[in-house]
Amino acid sequence: MKLHEALHIDLNEINREIENLVTRDKDVPKHSQLAQSILELVRSGGKRLRPLLLIVGSRFGPSAPGRRVLQLAAAAEFIHAASLIHDDIIDGAELRRGEAALHMKTGVLSAVHIGNYMSSRVIELLSKYTGDKNRYVHDLSAVATAQLCLGEYQQLAHAYDYSLTIEDYLEKSRNKTALLMATCLRVGALAAESSEEVAGILYRFGEALGMSFQIQDDLLDFTQSADVLGKPAGSDLQHGQVTLPVLFALEDESIAPAIRAIGPSSSPEEITHVLELISGSGALARTEQFSREILFEAERLAKQLSGYPAYSDLLTLLEYFSGRDR
Ligand code: FPP
Ligand code: MG
Secondary structure, three states, X not given: OOHXXXXXXXXXXXXXXXXHHHXXXXXXXXXXXXXXXXXXXXXXXXXXXXXXXXXXXXXXXXXXXXXXXXXXXXXXXXXXXXXXXXXXXXXXOOEEOOEEOHHHHHOHHXXXXXXXXXXXXXHHHHHOOOOHHHOOHHHHHHHHHHHHHHHHHHHHHOXXXXXXXXXXXXXXXXXXXXXXXXXXXXXXXXXXXXXXXXXHHHHHHXXXXXXXXHHHHHHHHHHOOHHHHOOOOXXXXXXXXXXXXXXXXXXXOOOHHHHHXXXXXXXXXXXXXXXXXXXXXXXXXXXXXXXXXXXXXXXXXXXXXXXXXXXXXXXXXXXXXXXXXX
């Protein structure tokens, strides 16, 4: 069963609201390349994980979920989609979800502008909720986008930096991935008028889910084939991304020198060799274990909300993020 089905969420409703973000912008002509590229992009699929998190969050407040929750959910997906446009340019990725990445179709310059428009459009949408009572909605645009850019910058600044610490890696992952997920749960809850305390627990729960998500994503670079990934295995390594499996493998002095030798001009053969060395070490199992422990923490946090009917949705999310139902 798909995640949205298990959570009883209608994806069509979310998709309609995402499309509205561009089709209802009176400043953007319907048939412009900008509008058409965005529509094509959002129609190309995606799990809508962040909107789903936001809607689950909204089930922890007394108010019935209304249009506002759907609009916030759409805004979260827009931020995410914009960040992936830029991410693919930065990573030089030709494919996204098995199809040509946007910059491959429009050229890099247009794609940069499209990504910028999408993240700014979110700020425009959210500004209509301005007011002391609704300050939390700005967390989506302000905190989440600033943290996303910061996380991406930290990643760039530490490319091929084999002296990176686990704390640096975790901070970068928190900024790049976990805080947007955490913010979705919190904003959803507050939009449904939950207490700050409940929203805070959901935030920490989402943060833990997001951290384990990023760690699992980093593992895929070692464990999945190019067809499944839509990019060559080892591409993180090639781009100098010092992820958790690499950090654990660096503790093994018999393979550390080969890892440290990876640089921007390493050959594909060298990358494959180092991939094999890392996969043959205990680093992948340690990484799995690290991710599992974060999910145990998420489970402990969720238990604090076991009195709510939507507690079962948190368990569904936990099961999904632990990879059993992916
Ligand atoms: C995926 O990383 C990328 C992110 C989670 C965030 C990227 C953020 C930016 C580029 C900052 C710009 C932000 C805005 C809002 C315009 P990945 O390369 O590890 O994952 P992948 O395998 O899906 O490419
Ligand atoms: Mg990428």
